Amino acid sequence: MTGTADMTDTKGPRAADGPVARARRGADARRGLLFILSSPSGAGKSTLSRRILANDGAFEFSVSATTRPPRPGEEDGREYHFLDRARFEAMIEAGEFLEHAEVFGNLYGTPRAPVEAALASGRDVIFDVDWQGGQQLRNSVLKDAVVSVFILPPSIAELERRLRARGQDSAEVIGGRMARAMDEISHWDAYDYVLINDDLDRCEAEIRGILAAERLARARRPGLVGFVQALNREFQERMR
Numbered sequence: 001m002t003g004t005a006d007m008t009d010t011k012g013p014r015a016a017d018g019p020v021a022r023a024r025r026g027a028d029a030r031r032g033l034l035f036i037l038s039s040p041s042g043a044g045k046s047t048l049s050r051r052i053l054a055n056d057g058a059f060e061f062s063v064s065a066t067t068r069p070p071r072p073g074e075e076d077g078r079e080y081h082f083l084d085r086a087r088f089e090a091m092i093e094a095g096e097f098l099e100h101a102e103v104f105g106n107l108y109g110t111p112r113a114p115v116e117a118a119l120a121s122g123r124d125v126i127f128d129v130d131w132q133g134g135q136q137l138r139n140s141v142l143k144d145a146v147v148s149v150f151i152l153p154p155s156i157a158e159l160e161r162r163l164r165a166r167g168q169d170s171a172e173v174i175g176g177r178m179a180r181a182m183d184e185i186s187h188w189d190a191y192d193y194v195l196i197n198d199d200l201d202r203c204e205a206e207i208r209g210i211l212a213a214e215r216l217a218r219a220r221r222p223g224l225v226g227f228v229q230a231l232n233r234e235f236q237e238r239m240r
């Protein structure tokens with residue numbers, strides 16, 4: 001990683017750890033990314049985020065808190081922290097959420113502490129939040145680290161088919177989610193990227209491409225300021 005910079009740093013034994021090499025390591029240091037996935041219910045964001053988490057060791061999942069009851073197979077602390085409304089409201093009062101919103105008649109929120117801890121240690125965090133959560137994170141103090149992707153279904157009929165095929169919600173709950181689908185979709189344009197989840201493998205590959213590009217473009221840029229300054233100092237010295 002430091003090879004190229006070291007070769008330009010040719011002043012004796014200290015060269016391998018000279019100022020240019022050190023600045024280059026600063027530029028290469030990983031900085032955490034806040035990766036937001038939003039979509040209407042049933043378009044596939046949970047499936048996509050599970051796939052990314054399984055194959056990308058740099059990520060951790062932001063486990064939200066919610067007042068909605070667990071679905072069959074969901075585990076407290078894994079998919080969500082399942083809380084009653086009084087406890088959720090106490091956490092809002094105490095400022096323990098980075099963002100929170102009411103969705104489908106239930107409260108959902110992102111606990112602040114785990115996200116800050118992950119970012120401080122240079123890890124990336126993936127968020128499955130609705131458009132309100134996306135908007136709040138984009139306007140938060142952490143906004144520079146945010147990359148947001150909106151997932152569209154290939155059609156409304158397919159969206160409904162997926163919600164039914166998931167087999168975890170009552171007809172009434174599915175009806176409520178379908179009724180809100182276009183409202184969620186209407187916010188697509190506020191996102192950095194918009195993908196159509198027709199083919200799951202292709203959509204996952206597109207997300208990986210976005211992550212690779214954003215890690216380079218966003219994460220390295222602040223560190224490159226120091227590296228270019230170090231190059232400039234080396235240049236001035238040699239040109240004297």
Ligand SMILES: Nc1nc2c(ncn2[C@@H]2O[C@H](COP(=O)(O)OP(=O)(O)O)[C@@H](O)[C@H]2O)c(=O)[nH]1
Nearest residue numbers: 041042064101103108109110128129130132133
């Ligand atoms: N703002 C916000 N939205 C959330 C959070 N967690 C989940 N959501 C959103 O709440 C909505 C309902 O989620 P869920 O009950 O798991 O249903 P699903 O999207 O059909 O799997 C989805 O749009 C989620 O993205 C959160 O912490 N904050």
Ligand SMILES: Nc1ncnc2c1ncn2[C@@H]1O[C@H](COP(=O)(O)OP(=O)(O)O)[C@@H](O)[C@H]1O
Nearest residue numbers: 041042043044045046047162166197198199200
């Ligand atoms: N590209 C796809 N093609 C077919 N089925 C899909 C696709 N993406 C997701 N699904 C299925 O659709 C259902 C809803 O996906 P899910 O990830 O739970 O959506 P969301 O988290 O957006 O509510 C799941 O049963 C999932 O396996």
